[in-house]
Amino acid sequence: MSQTVAVLDIGKTNVKLALFDHGRLLWEKSAPNSIRPGPPYPHEDVESAWRFFLDALREAARAHRISAIVPTAHGAAGALIGEDDLAAPVMDYEFADVDAIEPDYAALRPPFSETLSPKLPAGLNLGRQLAYQKWRCPELFANAKHFVGYPQYWSWRLSGVAVSEVTTIGAHTDLWAPRQGQVSSLVKALGVGHLLQPMRPAFDPLGPIKPDIAAACGLAPDTPVFCGIHDSNASLLPYLVSRQAPFTVLSTGTWVILMSVGLSLDQLDPRDDTLANVDALGRPIACGRFMGGREYAMIAGSGGNADLGAIERVIASGAMALPCFCGQGGPYATTEGVVRGEVAARDRAALATLYCALVSDLMLTRMGATIGDLIVEGTFARNLPFCMALGALRPAQRVFAAKDAAGTARGAAMLAQWPPSYRIAEPGPIDSISIAGLDSYHKAWTATVDGIAR
Template sequence: MNETVAVLDIGKTNAKLALFDQGRLLWEKSTSNRILPGPPYPHEDVDGAWTFFLAALREAGRAHRIGAIVPTAHGAAGALIGADDLAAPVMDYEFPDIEQIEPDYARLRPPFSETLSPKLPAGLNLGRQLAYQKWRCPGLFAKAKHFLPYSQYWAWRLTGVAASDVTSLGAHTDLWMPQQGHVSRLVTALGVENLLPPLRRAFDPLGPIKPDIAAATGLAPDTPVVCGVHDSNASLLPYLVSRQAPFTVLSTGTWVILMCVGLSLDRLDPRDDTLANVDALGRPTACGRFMGGREYAVIAGDGGNPDFSAIARVIASGAIALPCFSGQGGPYATTKGEIRGDVAARDRTALATLYCALVSDLMLTRMGADGGDLIVEGTFAKNSAFCAVLGALRPKQRVFAAEDSAGTARGAAMLAHWPPAYPIAAPTPVPEVSIAGLDAYRAAWAAAVNLIAR
């Protein structure tokens, strides 16, 4: 049997276990994530996910020798843990009532110039979640021994070792100062310095799996677990070791995260939902974000990807979609999305594709990301019309598609043996196409968008 790396990949929508051998996907299994209603607030079904992971590890381990485990998770969740269990449920970042603490939280929150973390709705700023738990759930909070980023929660559950990592602390949490490389003054203002465990690098091994997990899964008792990484930063890892800056990676799924490597941080603007994340080597990276996957689904309806004839029909019709259809993320999160003009049901996917390409182009332009290659990975990489439209909107940049549904997990797997010694698969160049009427369509869309109050 081959020795493989198992990745626990916990996104907002799905949880997945994937096995890799030198970057080659061998096996994967996924399940839907559930949000439980509370009390004390809507929260992640961590026990359901844990049951899934144990069963999946047991199943995968019968076919492959698992040599290491790496967790990766979205950045808007954190876990208050006690001695051997959760002290409080892991909050769902879409919990709306968290806004009740905003006046008090705003007085403590450092300015954007220090954290490069914009004010985001609900619980998308992890510091706001922590403040809510301390102020509104004092009984639960008092039981906490550590506060762990979500990736490191799963590493702790596997090993019993508590750790923090900069890719997670630096993901729009308000808790980190990317340019200075240390925690922000919010940590002191909230009085939670004692809750943050030691910083470890994303690729540091934390220890072997606990004996009860070895017994439950059949894995070797000495199977090491790596600290883990924020999911968008996992998507970036293959390109950090295989490309020269500048370049931009569009990590697409529920969220579209635009990560601009080698770009100055000077044009980041919190009003645009642009910010700095921190890569696995501790370096700040200019980023933008909008909830593209969810907005696509709202506009497109039944989903799927369009063909180029549908793109041409929508452009010719003049129908446009204006932000925002998710209520969070991007430059126009507070405006209500609308569709202007008539579009046939069969062409809704084309309208959604044009909308997501136009928002991506707008954000890249505002950030000043006009040089280097554009690599689309994740869900939208399989939408050839999206990749082609983006390339036509940005003719000075080459567009590539990494048509890999396991891109995040594949990047995370690299951390088990960092830096990787094996070659990194190159993304596929997207052919340049001329799309009739696209420039005029973009101008009409931009004019309509400019009338929306920021």
Template sequence: MSQTVAVLDIGKTNVKLALFDRGRLLWEKSAPNRIRSGPPYPHEDVESAWSFFLDALREAARTHQINAIVPTAHGAAGALIGEGELAAPVMDYEFTDVDAIEVDYAALRPPFSETLSPKLPAGLNLGRQLAYQKWRCSELFVKARHFVGYPQYWAWRLSGVAVSEVTTIGAHTDLWAPREGQVSSLVRALGVDHLLPPMRRAFEPLGPIQPAIAAATGLASDTPVFCGIHDSNASLLPYLVSRQAPFTVLSTGTWVILMSVGLSLDQLDPRDDTLANVDALGRPIACGRFMGGREYAIITESGGNADLEAIERVIASGAMALPCFSGQGGPYATTAGVLRGEVAAQDRAALATLYCVLVSDLMLTRMGAAIGDLIIEGTFVRNLLFCQTLGALRPSQRVFAAEDASGTARGAAMLAQWPPSYRMVEPAPVAPISISGLDRYRKAWTAIVDLIAR
């Protein structure tokens, strides 16, 4: 049965409204996601995003009958909700002054063995943000009635129903114990258990849109709002229903998130920034992450994609990009990125491609993801040499490219009809490629990186 689903997709860089019918993209519109400088700390500009979504829904409703709404959003963001409004701004996870509470927070923070959530910089552990808000913004914190993940904030804003959801609360927050399938000991230690609303599944409807939203957008008053999902887990959904484990999805954008389904959790190591996220069905998934999209942009300076000749020129020159250029994410977040050797401006994209491939390869190896297909989705799919070079380094694994710039939103749209009754478009196989000197280059790069880390 035809059903048009509107997805509110809140990324770190952009916000987007996209309409889907049985997995087919019908309409989309996007805008930059802004961060306000404060006070009381840098925070998401939720009102600009809200205005964008209302305008976009109104525009889309003129030509499409919208039957459901599903929100998806980036991780490491959560909302303290008061009486009908935010009690405190939604903190930007790159706010570094949360370091001021580290001594007190470390005394409460559960061990990695419980949460499978590594200690991350700035506000990338959502529990750390919550502790900062409680201890340093107490006049705002006392107004809070609920604390919800960022996708569920938008679901609440649309429906008026506050809920918790496992993919969001289980995304390196310190607040979830994945093996036990319950909140971690930090929730009680921090004294915030009363703020967490009931758990609901990502694919559960919460209720209809609020009357004022129906009036402002022209949507039917009974349009249901679904609970919503963490964005990387939205990217994973199509493969959970179409593939047998083991397999790994590389969800690429500002962050590169490596999600290995069917992999043991035993090789996860917080020093490598490997961790467990939780899928929409509540199952822990072995993951790794680094800020590949941002690092790619820093290295290239002007963006663009590489070609094979440029890749081979960089390899022959011995020039290297050595981690880390973002200051967060991956095994070498605490080391400063260095460009070694001379590279022509037109070869910067090749250098950045090699860097992102090598970090991905390293993290896959450390996670133990040595078997099963590799499916690349997101922005790096447009860089064919990224896909081909990763495949050349891992010849025992097949590489596929999900040629879909709307993978996160498309996956989220599936939640309005779960499990889906329609087939998803299969990712395209990436043909194997031979790159002269690549294996030697990897060995040299790895040796240098190992020295830097000591």
């Protein structure tokens, strides 16, 4: 039976509406996401995104009968909701002034052993955002009735039902204890338990779309709105139902999120920005993260596309990109990135590709993800030299690349029929190759970064 699922995909960089039927992409439209400068702090431009989604739903509904709606959104964002609107703007997680509350927040933050959530800069710990809003914006905070993750803000706006969901509340927020499967001690210490809503699975239908939205967009009044999911966990869903553990998914975009299924959590170290996220079934997953997409762009500049020959030229030159170029994410977030050596403009993309492969390899090793397949999805899945370099760095593991860039939205669409009854598209295997000089270059790069103080 045909079922057309509309996915609201709210990324850090772009917002997108995508329609799927049994995993097949039917239609999509996207627009840039934006951050408003404040007051009271830099925040998500939710109203521009909302107008985009209404217009896109209206356009899509003229061509397809939409059977369900599922939201997915980036992590480290949450919404304080009042009676019928936001009580406070949705904070941009890059708002650095959140650091001003660190001494007071540090006294409340649970230990890493409880939350498996490392101390992260700016607002990347959602619990710290909440503390800032409570302590620095008390008038706004006092109007809040609910606090929900960002995907669930959109499901609330569409359906009127406010809920919590574990992939979002468990994504380095300090608010969740993954091993115990319950909220952390921070919730009580911060005094926000009354704002958290009942936990619902990502694949739960919350109710029909609001009648006025259905009428405005030309949707059936009984169109169900599903709970929704953290975007990196949406990327993981197709492989949870199609692969045997252990395996690792590299979800790539603005961030590179490395999610290892079936591996121990014992090697996680907050100094490495390794942590536990939680999958859609509530299970803790060993993860690592660095801002690979943004770092790639900063290193590559306008250097065109990488190819294997360009990577070998960079290796032969001895030039190296050393972390970190964006000030957040990964083991060396507090170190200023630098390029050592001379690199021709045409080879900058190759240098960036090699850098992202080396950081991915480093984090996989530190996480203990030394066995099982590696599946690259998202932006870097289209960067064949990245996939080939990663495979050459880790010859004991097979590397696969997803065949399109719609992995996040496609995974989210599965929630409307969970578990899916249709066949999941398999990623393509990457041929094993040898890259001239890579072994020596890898050893030299690793020795250099191992010497960087953290």
